Amino acid sequence: MLRRIKVQISHIERLNCCLNRSYAFAASSSSSGALSGGVDDDGGDGELYSDVPRPPRRKAERKPFVTPMKELIRRAREEREARKLQPCLMLENPPENGLLVPELVEVAHRVYRARGSLLKGLSELLKVVPVQRCRFCSEVHIGHVGHEIRTCTGPNSGLRSATHVWRKGGVQDVVFFPKCFHLYDRVGKPRVGHDERHRVPRIPAVVELCVQAGVDLERFPSKRRTKPVYCIEGRIVDFESVSETHKIDRDMFAESAIKTDEMGRDVVPLRTSYIEESKLDIWSNLTDEVENIKQLSVWMLEWWFEMMEGVKRIMESYTVWTCGYCPEVQVGPKGHKVRICKSSKHQSRNGLHAWQEATIDDIVGPNYVWHVQNLNGPALNNNLKRYYGKAPAVVELCVQAGAPIPDCYRSMMRVDVVRPDCDEVDLVA
Structure with a gap:
């Protein structure tokens, strides 16, 4: 009888210990989330920081x-x-x-x-601010000289070490x-x-x-x-x-x-x-x-x-629909039945699109570009790409033309980040 009572007491102590650990972890995670800027000091739920957009998904992956x-x-x-x-x-x-x-x-x-x-x-x-467009992919850059960041995914990009080949762009390259x-x-x-x-x-x-x-x-x-x-x-x-x-x-x-x-x-x-x-x-x-x-x-x-x-x-x-694998969109209650999809797994769908709910980026392509602090400065270095920010091409074009930076894009453009020199990259943690 005494052994059974001792076993029950030990189980209760273990359960109490586990509950204390989970409560401490939850409290620490909530405090770290508040420090990271997810909640305003005034009690609002607006985000104080917006990160740089992720690179484009692979063609075989479906849109979320x-x-x-x-x-x-x-x-x-x-x-x-x-x-x-x-x-x-x-x-x-x-x-x-x-x-x-x-x-x-x-x-x-x-x-x-x-x-x-x-x-x-x-x-x-x-006519005043130049726009550069890659010859082999959809990359766009605002400035007199294209950047040197190796993110090209076009044909034969492996032979060029993913470097871009720049040419003059137009209005259709800024916003799609x-x-x-x-x-x-x-x-x-x-x-x-x-x-x-x-x-x-x-x-x-x-x-x-x-x-x-x-x-x-x-x-x-x-x-x-x-x-x-x-x-x-x-x-x-x-x-x-x-x-x-x-x-x-x-x-x-x-x-x-x-x-x-x-x-x-x-x-x-x-x-x-x-x-x-x-x-x-x-x-x-x-x-x-x-x-x-x-x-x-x-x-x-x-x-x-x-x-x-x-x-x-x-x-x-x-309602606006978009294909899960290609940029095709359709405004209306349903998607169309035209067999023009040539993306991944289109053979199993007989060329039909895999329709799903669209977002605003599907109907208005913002075409994010790298932010340049000095339009007449040197080209962006590939070794410093972690310190560069991004913004929609329209916003970047207006900022380079003299407009003030909008508050909602200041964190994404990383205006407050101090960029090291090329010879100081190894010294920065």
Whole structure:
């Protein structure tokens, strides 16, 4: 009896010791996390430090899922059970029911105007700040001389020791807007078949996102409904009369000067707004070239952040898909069925894309570049690459043109890091 009591006491002591160790480890990890800058001093949860983006993934690897696979399976199971309980129901929430989201119509117009102004400003700014592009890969560098960092992954890169071969770049190298198929009816016909690939136009995914969110373009018409659609056993049924739909489309394209959306507000389908046009006119009339370029770079940063914030807000309601292995994107409820995928494992899919939820980097390619402190200084050294920071090419271009560094990119660009000389690398820990 005494032996049994002693054994139980020893088990309790071991359990107490293990609990104390786990509590001490948890306390130490939480304190170290607070010191590392994951939580603000004021109690907020904003990050104080953003690290340099990781290098591009290998072509054989799949993109990480935005939503975990278990969560996607759970949602599909719930939708299937709800469809069994109620086979026929009217979709109430836009844009799933074919109607526009009222509060995102103005956001879509701002994104469309900001994109046009950004491209026009880039074409002017590239006349002053040079851009280098690798001949064999997608690497871009802002400066008069390309960097010497060995990160080339193009053809025969092993023979060149992964060094880049630089040439002059353009606007399409600074920011990348992938194209997707334009959908006339995003709900009634959300997929593009393989035989329709030559008949359906392809436009930048950002423009297609704006069109589906409420921007009206004459070259790319879109069906605007006034009544929600029904879902019968998983299929979309539209009871709106065809004649009424054609009448709405004719009325919509007949007015060329002023157009109104379904909220009754005027829509001016211009590439730039009146305020942005006046900005560009003031910029062209300035006499001091230095102040001219600096002011343009500041405006470009404003347009960049306005476009990115608007795209993030629209993507919360409007679905965007991307292939898990290639940069193909599609805006709409579903991905297309065109067999044009040539990435890893495309034979098992018969050329179809492996669609998954897209991120903002898939629809607007930021194209991260190395940050240069002195534009006229020597080329970046490969031995010092751990001390260099990165930033989106648009931000780096504007900073080199005279714009102040945005606070959200200061840590990523590693402005506060003191770089050692080439002969001091071995002496730094």
